[in-house]
């Protein structure tokens with residue numbers, strides 16, 4: 001493809017993208033293909049001769065789109081929002097075109113400098129403690145990672161290295177592996193599955209602590225477990241607390257957990273992958289009380305800030321711990337010191353959906369609705385809500401996923417798409433009601 005052809009097909013692609021997003025409501029939100037569907041549609045071998053771009057274009061609509069779940073449809077209410085916007089798509093185009101690898105300041109100074117400036121901007125927008133800013137005289141700052149899962153693993157490994165090093169200062173004769181065997185870290189039973197996976201990757205024991213009846217991790221639970229573990233000779237070193245849990249958007253009590261971490265010299269990592277973006281709004285900042293105890297804090301702009309996947313930001317109080325842990329070239333961070341707001345209609349729409357749910361006596365709300373997630377169920381045995389989800393998925397007009405916490409099966413209605421309107425919420429609710437009517441009829445309830 002030469003530059004002229006690129007211009008021509010680029011315009012075609014931009015038109016396709018604009019039409020796709022503008023008219024996404026008209027597509028079936030969830031695919032109906034079966035595993036292996038694409039193998040039957042594509043040749044067995046890579047084509048030896050180039051194909052006309054117009055033919056490739058046809059394949060997108062005929063073969064690829066049928067296998068896509070449209071995460072940006074206003075009828076997609078699964079998981080959490082996946083960020084997307086026209087400016088973000090344009091930014092990705094430019095970044096792909098420049099195609100530089102910014103692993104150190106020198107390889108492309110603008111990359112590092114932009115990262116330093118914008119992570120500071122974002123820290124200020126979220127009212128994070130000043131020690132998380134590059135422009136602060138300390139040694140903290142933000143860094144862009146790909147995912148929240150990667151971020152928690154990075155924090156855990158840095159915490160492990162710091163604890164081993166500190167322990168060895170007092171007990172120089174003990175081998176690293178003998179210390180690592182005794183290390184123990186904590187999280188709640190509501191934490192994202194990536195947290196437990198990090199402990200497996202980091203080869204350390206993790207204790208999953210029980211959250212309270214509002215699904216929040218409390219200080220007393222952590223304290224009691226630490227006491228028990230220390231009596232058995234274990235070495236507590238790391239806690240991953242969550243602000244906005246995946247299952248029900250609950251908030252661990254940082255103001256209770258933080259002082260315990262400080263007292264026990266434990267690394268506190270805060271995973272605010274989803275809810276963190278909401279701290280742009282002062283009315284949500286009360287959930288951050290205790291954040292000043294955190295060693296690392298992360299949010300995913302690729303969830304709720306209209307930024308395309310992947311973009312997770314990790315703020316570090318003292319980056320030397322992370323640099324030391326991985327022994328990377330410190331040039332990038334050395335230069336660090338030289339160095340649009342999200343669409344919060346999501347919260348109002350969630351409240352609107354909650355009100356609709358509460359008006360229909362057949363449903364109940366399972367967890368407090370504070371941001372863009374509504375957890376609800378049918379007031380009956382779990383299997384009725386399970387049947388309701390089966391009916392919704394078979395119907396296909398909207399998309400939801402379930403959660404199962406403490407023997408309660410419920411549905412998660414997340415407001416995901418930027419284009420979601422009040423009418424869409426009412427439409428989705430009508431679909432849910434119609435599906436429940438069908439369940440009741442089928443099972444003669």
Ligand code: PLP
Pocket residue numbers: 079080146147148149150192194242244245246271272273274300312
């Ligand atoms: N943490 C929380 C609280 C989440 O809700 C999620 C995903 O929904 C994750 C972590 C994982 O995020 P990522 O896909 O960026 O690893």
